[in-house]
Amino acid sequence: MKLALTLLVRDEGEVIGANLEHHLSHGVDVVIVTDHQSRDGTVETVQRYAAGGRVVLLREESPDFLQAEWVTRMARLACTEHGADWVINGDADEFYLARRGSLADVFRAVPPEYGVLDIPVYNFLPRPDEDGAFYERMTVRETYTTKPGTSSRFKNIAHRARPDVRVVGGNHNLVDSDLATVPAAWTPIECLHFPMRSYADYERKVASRGRQFDPEYQGWLQHRKEGEQPPPPGTAVPERQPYEEYRQGRLRQLYDKVLLDDEELAEGIRAGRLVVDERLEERLAALRAGRTPNHPHPEPDPGARLAWPDLPGPAADLRGELARAIRAAEVHPDARELEKLRRRVRVLSEKLAATREKLALERELRRRPLKALARAAKVVSRRGNSG
Secondary structure, rough: OOOOEEEEEEEOOOOHHHHHHHHOOOOOOOOEEEEOOOOOOOHHHHHHHOOOOEEEEEEEEOOOOOOOHHHHHHHHHHHHHHOOEEEEEEEOOEEEEEEOOHHHHHHOOOOOOOOOOEEEEEEOOOOHHHOOHHHOOOOEEEOOOOOOOOOOEEEEEEOOOOOOOOOOOOOEEEEEOOOOOOOOOOOOEEEOOOOOOOHHHHHHHHHHHHHHHOOOOOHHHHHHHHHOOOOOOOOOOOEEEEEEEEOOHHHHHHHHHOOOOHHHHHHHHHHHOEEEEEHHHHHHHHOOOOOOOOOOOOOOOHHHHHHHHOOOOHHHHHHHHHHHHHHHHHOOOOOOOOHHHHHHHHHHHHHHHHHHHHHHHHHHOOOOEEEEHHHHHHHHHHHHHHO
């Protein structure tokens, strides 16, 4: 089983070395990198890793940012020239981490009837201190990250290598694919995402990528050729706001709203929205100290070993985990949706109880005048009888 990672990068000198170091030590066999007009030393870093034979560098100097075209090309090359079985299409600020074993163990465990694996993305949040390596100071992430502008889970995909695959939507979707997706109940891989590492990095990213939302940007014509026509002016697009703020000189204020201070951190952890996650820091520290990062495994699943005796230990464990997840998915297709329904039932039950109490009170208030009249009538009646 051979695993490939594709990366489309531009001026990612702060993260590209850590990205390659992490993935090449975590089950990725070959990394195909397309560099688009980098000027900050990114190319030189990639070339150093390419000398080892496991990294391939492609260069693009086009004035347009043709993401779908270039990522699709890399995904196809992974199959046709590098013999990959599976492909992850990532970004330089994304670090894929297997919850058990290595990335290779996970994909080795996927049964042949499945060809796409959804990978949840978790955003790490910027902190006021911008000194030091990003993975040392950014150790707080969201427990559930949504796709910008929606309430849906933010996810990337990995897919079986195909010579005719077509990747669109910022590495998140395939077009015209007959590959079946592994049930969403099984998420053996997480994507640790570091999108805003400092204000300088954020400003550079917004300035370079935001041009596609400028009505005067001639690259729109090329995007239309790719079948990914950018949204027309006036359409609500999450990425458009930062670019507009940048053009108006207000991007710093927007960035400061996202910075996580100590009070917000404590409250987020108490509420369950945030969690401290130091796994990447620990992995990179071990690698740079010449040590092998730990990959603890749970006790093997005997059923999985009996069903797939040819698999190595970690893959057998993962295959058993997948089988259990599929069984759970058949009962509850989406655990998060189930929890939403449960919360909705609780809310409606509380509203129903409150409504019943209100109606009972209203009935009682309506009855009180009648009861008063009845009591008065009884008094009058008793007095008349006594006279």
